[in-house]
Amino acid sequence: MEQNKKISDSVIKRLSLYNRVLQKMEESAILRVSSAELARELGLTPSQVRKDLACFGQFGRPGVGYNVNQLRTRIQEILGMASTVNVAVVGAGKLGQALMAYPGFKSHGFKIVAAFDVNPDKIGRVINEAMIYSIDELERVISRDSIRIVILTTPAGVAQAITDKLIKSGVKAILNFVPVRLNVPESVKVHYVDLAVELDGLRYFTK
């Protein structure tokens, strides 16, 4: 069974990818899948797929493989995709607004329910059913909508101060597009999406 060790971020991200592939297979009415097929689809090794899944119990049958529907259901349980999770965007600039309109979150069970900005011209506007609030409303709306996950796209200068406020309001995880390292307590998780750094990696490769 293997279980009870703590699961790494990489495993969770791959689980999310398995789920996507399984969803496609289900649409194509495919009933069974082997670790080898999943691996090929995602550019992994069969061993890795089996090991990832084994973190959470036994889903497959030797000689047969995995039941597509059953495996997908179980992964969605593990990832907590059953109920939709509310997310807020903080900083409704071009990038923030683009993320508010991004269609890819829905199928993963996320809904952007609010955004925040300081610009009076933006406040009150609605994008994709979510309203842009004044940053002064942060605490109130975060708590009203039980928002635990936030996408941060503010200017660099205010990112830390706003993060402090977010954490006070009960936010537990931040997807951070701001090129600044955030100081947060251990109980809060930050994922960094640093686009310029990503491009730096690509440029180095092309030399």
Added chain:
Amino acid sequence: MEQNKKISDSVIKRLSLYNRVLQKMEESAILRVSSAELARELGLTPSQVRKDLACFGQFGRPGVGYNVNQLRTRIQEILGMASTVNVAVVGAGKLGQALMAYPGFKSHGFKIVAAFDVNPDKIGRVINEAMIYSIDELERVISRDSIRIVILTTPAGVAQAITDKLIKSGVKAILNFVPVRLNVPESVKVHYVDLAVELDGLRYFTK
């Protein structure tokens, strides 16, 4: 000296982060820095900083540390930041247009010089000095502007076909926002930015 082993992506990304910190220090007229200070600034260990830098030679002086300006200059050489690199955005939807307007690329030596889309309403528009071209112009413009790095934000259905075209046109690296695994030859590098998967990771953490 350590050198001549192949350098991992993680090392290159950290180099890019060191560069950012060093730039700030230079603005504050700080002349010297130790691996311990750099490490603290970025949440790493001093060992790791020294090891990363040692991949490319000896920059520091025992008992003294690193010369800020000298180290930054050297890192920019390593990363190839001396001359600006042309980048194209393929798929000028909301996300693509937001990335065209993103101010953070410039300081890293990137310039988005062109975008591509199929929508006739968008074609011909100019955002941040870069024009949106018809996708039919792909080969011509990519080659005209010597574009080797592309940011991909197309619909999922056309991502692979367009990627094939890009590679034929000479593109060597792709920053891929489309939730699809791209099939590319070994000589081409793809970095995936999968926002829904990132959020899945955060949601799992908050449970």
Added chain:
DNA sequence: TAGATTGTTAATCGATTAACAATC
């Protein structure tokens, strides 16, 4: 000189891959 800090080697840790008995 004494204290600080490097570059580098060795030890540790974690993640990936290979191997294989169990079993459908």
Added chain:
DNA sequence: TAGATTGTTAATCGATTAACAATC
């Protein structure tokens, strides 16, 4: 039964951390 494929243990690989002699 024979072939396929799992779950799991062992081996490998790579990345991070610790330790320390060299040296400013």
